[in-house]
Amino acid sequence: MKQFLLVSAALAAATGTAMSQSGQTDSLKTQTLGQVVVTATRTEIQRNKTPQSITVINRTDIETTGGQEFTDLLKKNAAVNIVQYPGLLSGIGIRGFRPQTGGLNQRALLLIDGRPAGTANLATINPSDIERIEVLKGSASAIYGSQAMGGVVNVITRKSAGAIRSTVSAEYGSYQTFKGTVATGGNITDKLDFDLSFTTFDRAKNMKLGDGNVFRKMLNAETATQNFADGPVEADDKRSDGLRREYTRLNYNTGSIRAGYQLTNNWKVNAKAERFIAKNVESPSDIFYGNAQPSTKDIERYNSELSITGNLHNHEVSIRGYAAEEKNFNNTLISGGNFIAPYLSFQSKAEWNGVQLKDVVKLDQHTLIFGIDHNRASTTSRAYNSNRTERAPFSPNYSLVFTAAYVQGQLNFFNEKLILNPGIRYDLISYDVKKTPLLETYAPGKESNPFVSPSLAAQYQVLKNLTIHATVGRAYVTPDAYNVAGYSEIITGNKATVTQGNPDLKNENSITWDAGIRYQKNASGFAADLTYFFTDVKDRITTQRTTPTTTETTASGYEISTRTTYINANKGEIRGLEGEVSYDFGALQNNRYSLRTFINATKTIWAEEITIAANGNKTKRDIYNVASLTASYGIEYNNRKGLDVRLSGRYAGHRKDTDFNTAGSPEIEYPEFMVLDFYAGYTYAKKHTFGVFVNNITDENYYEKRGFNLQGRNINVRYSITF
Numbered sequence: 001m002k003q004f005l006l007v008s009a010a011l012a013a014a015t016g017t018a019m020s021q022s023g024q025t026d027s028l029k030t031q032t033l034g035q036v037v038v039t040a041t042r043t044e045i046q047r048n049k050t051p052q053s054i055t056v057i058n059r060t061d062i063e064t065t066g067g068q069e070f071t072d073l074l075k076k077n078a079a080v081n082i083v084q085y086p087g088l089l090s091g092i093g094i095r096g097f098r099p100q101t102g103g104l105n106q107r108a109l110l111l112i113d114g115r116p117a118g119t120a121n122l123a124t125i126n127p128s129d130i131e132r133i134e135v136l137k138g139s140a141s142a143i144y145g146s147q148a149m150g151g152v153v154n155v156i157t158r159k160s161a162g163a164i165r166s167t168v169s170a171e172y173g174s175y176q177t178f179k180g181t182v183a184t185g186g187n188i189t190d191k192l193d194f195d196l197s198f199t200t201f202d203r204a205k206n207m208k209l210g211d212g213n214v215f216r217k218m219l220n221a222e223t224a225t226q227n228f229a230d231g232p233v234e235a236d237d238k239r240s241d242g243l244r245r246e247y248t249r250l251n252y253n254t255g256s257i258r259a260g261y262q263l264t265n266n267w268k269v270n271a272k273a274e275r276f277i278a279k280n281v282e283s284p285s286d287i288f289y290g291n292a293q294p295s296t297k298d299i300e301r302y303n304s305e306l307s308i309t310g311n312l313h314n315h316e317v318s319i320r321g322y323a324a325e326e327k328n329f330n331n332t333l334i335s336g337g338n339f340i341a342p343y344l345s346f347q348s349k350a351e352w353n354g355v356q357l358k359d360v361v362k363l364d365q366h367t368l369i370f371g372i373d374h375n376r377a378s379t380t381s382r383a384y385n386s387n388r389t390e391r392a393p394f395s396p397n398y399s400l401v402f403t404a405a406y407v408q409g410q411l412n413f414f415n416e417k418l419i420l421n422p423g424i425r426y427d428l429i430s431y432d433v434k435k436t437p438l439l440e441t442y443a444p445g446k447e448s449n450p451f452v453s454p455s456l457a458a459q460y461q462v463l464k465n466l467t468i469h470a471t472v473g474r475a476y477v478t479p480d481a482y483n484v485a486g487y488s489e490i491i492t493g494n495k496a497t498v499t500q501g502n503p504d505l506k507n508e509n510s511i512t513w514d515a516g517i518r519y520q521k522n523a524s525g526f527a528a529d530l531t532y533f534f535t536d537v538k539d540r541i542t543t544q545r546t547t548p549t550t551t552e553t554t555a556s557g558y559e560i561s562t563r564t565t566y567i568n569a570n571k572g573e574i575r576g577l578e579g580e581v582s583y584d585f586g587a588l589q590n591n592r593y594s595l596r597t598f599i600n601a602t603k604t605i606w607a608e609e610i611t612i613a614a615n616g617n618k619t620k621r622d623i624y625n626v627a628s629l630t631a632s633y634g635i636e637y638n639n640r641k642g643l644d645v646r647l648s649g650r651y652a653g654h655r656k657d658t659d660f661n662t663a664g665s666p667e668i669e670y671p672e673f674m675v676l677d678f679y680a681g682y683t684y685a686k687k688h689t690f691g692v693f694v695n696n697i698t699d700e701n702y703y704e705k706r707g708f709n710l711q712g713r714n715i716n717v718r719y720s721i722t723f
Contacts, residue, residue, distance in 0.1 A: 038050055039134060039154060041143065042143055043316075052136055054136050057073060057134075070126075075632075075650060094151035095533055097149060097623070098626060102120050103482065104377045108147070108150045112274075119326050127181075128182070131159070135153055141473065142473050145453070164188070166184035171717065178204075183196070201252050206245055215673070222236070227669065237701070242712075270305075273302075274301075283297060287709065289661075302325045314361060324353070346383050350379040352376070354375035356374075369410070372406075378399035396439055398432060417461040418458070419458065419460075430446065432445075441501075456471070466517070472513040483566040484501045496554045497665050524587055526583045535573070542621075545665065571610050582599075583597050583598075624655070627655040628672075634647050655670050674700070679693050694713070
């Protein structure tokens with residue numbers, strides 16, 4: 001941690017000295033906090049009038065951040081927790097909640113333009129269609145319902161108007177990686193506008209893991225720690241330095257199209273469709289197994305929506321219907337240590353469809369938002385043996401249906417010095433675990449229950465540039481089908497580690513409050529926001545591992561070494577501090593250039609699950625995959641003449657997980673890591689842009705999930721033309 005702060009300070013200082021030079025003013029203007037518009041209350045509002053803690057990743061951030069997928073944009077800009085695998089699979093955790101990579105029951109809600117994204121896998125979001133990304137941190141169930149316990153990621157897509165503008169770009173680099181994007185949009189006629197975007201990505205050569213490890217050595221982070229009952233054991237993390245990682249080739253294609261038609265001066269209809277397709281994506285084994293357990297998969301995702309919006313007196317009314325489907329097909333390549341003809345071993349399908357009705361009422365300086373949401377989400381899966389016969393899947397088929405009504409206020413007093421956001425939402429949830437062929441380890445059933453989520457947010461302008469803000473809210477999430485009725489086995493050394501669901505699980509719910517201070521002075525180029533957050537979770541859904549006292553065997557004859565099931569811990573406690581600070585030295589020269597330093601960090605003071613036994617004894621355990629500190633930071637320069645340069649980094653502190661590769665599945669503590677990226681681009685004649693990305697400059701061998709390490713140093717060049 002100390003080494004991280006010293007390294008970051010040194011880099012920022014060195015880069016700032018090297019790049020501090022003035023240029024001439026052009027037509028490009030610096031965007032201030034007050035000009036940024038966000039949708040934290042389900043309607044557009046200036047960010048500086050929003051009490052909630054929000055990180056906005058704008059179009060410039062997107063264009064200057066290197067990466068293979070949407071996940072990289074989030075983790076490199078938003079100081080969140082991430083679990084990421086090389087083969088297009090990832091999940092996010094916000095404010096101390098564990099990242100999840102699948103299922104219908106997340107603790108960080110993923111939205112596209114305010115409606116369900118139709119996936120829990122961040123890697124499948126179309127990056128070329130994004131205008132900005134809003135990361136709302138803190139409880140948001142009063143606005144969005146289930147899953148928004150830690151926060152919300154809302155992807156705002158392009159909605160072009162006016163003259164048609166198009167951008168075409170091609171990028172090529174390490175591991176024979178090619179990325180091509182097309183984005184175009186504008187008005188075809190006075191009443192008809194559109195957006196069309198497409199991205200193709202192909203990595204034709206297996207990637208290589210890092211071997212330089214400058215920061216790893218500096219941080220003394222060359223081992224992970226396995227925590228056994230009789231003491232800790234250090235596990236070597238240098239084992240894969242410089243390794244050419246087999247089965248890491250991948251490709252995907254994704255695109256979207258939108259059409260909008262102005263029916264009258266006050267009413268407009270929009271239709272949109274999106275598709276993501278990835279074929280034969282390679283997924284490597286855990287490094288522990290070498291190349292003994294690779295697989296391939298196909299992913300198909302479809303989204304569509306139809307909406308109509310309009311103004312009627314002081315009402316802004318919208319009705320939107322949406323549908324989404326995501327399919328995954330997993331293929332096994334090796335059996336018994338030998339290559340075989342690949343066969344389909346698992347397939348799953350998830351579907352979402354629903355309707356959103358909203359009425360935004362303007363009452364002088366106040367705004368009230370009324371709405372009704374109805375959503376049905378379902379998932380089914382099937383599994384197969386190598387001889388193509390069907391076997392029981394890991395998790396039963398199930399559906400989750402909710403109907404909800406909500407009201408949210410944006411109340412302004414004393415010329416907007418005091419802003420209040422009261423809100424409340426009522427959800428009626430129906431949870432249906434269905435009978436699933438061949439899976440007989442549970443009893444199917446259906447349950448319905450209501451949940452009320454109130455919230456209150458407030459901010460007060462103490463001085464012209466100084467604001468204090470606070471929020472409090474209740475949130476919840478339902479258990480998913482695997483938690484309730486799943487079953488799986490992992491065989492290590494002829495012994496089985498069994499995980500089995502618990503049909504008696506309750507909904508997990510929480511109370512979160514936060515308080516902070518924000519300073520913004522546009523003329524000086526300085527902005528800062530510091531927030532303390534506090535979450536108490538009741539009936540937290542977690543795992544409990546036991547060791548059989550007598551010999552037990554699985555149905556397949558393996559002796560059970562440990563048995564893991566899901567329980568409701570009595571409570572969870574999360575405490576932390578998050579902050580954003582930026583300073584633009586260009587303000588000293590009347591913004592003739594921009595030289596901006598920035599840091600966005602979240603310090604988790606503690607994130608624990610607490611179980612109280614019948615005798616009153618407390619058992620505490622850290623929430624897994626939550627780093628002690630996450631930070632995104634850097635320095636960027638724009639000379640207002642077409643030159644853009646950005647040096648940025650990401651730091652993740654210690655976090656814990658389960659080591660399933662070792663007998664007894666001990667807890668393991670990951671070491672901290674730090675990765676640094678560089679971008680330089682030049683735009684000629686406001687039309688041609690040449691850029692170079694150097695990702696992971698110091699060639700670190702690092703991971704978000706141990707055993708599934710990510711790319712070492714990689715270099716890409718890009719050419720874009722705008723017309």
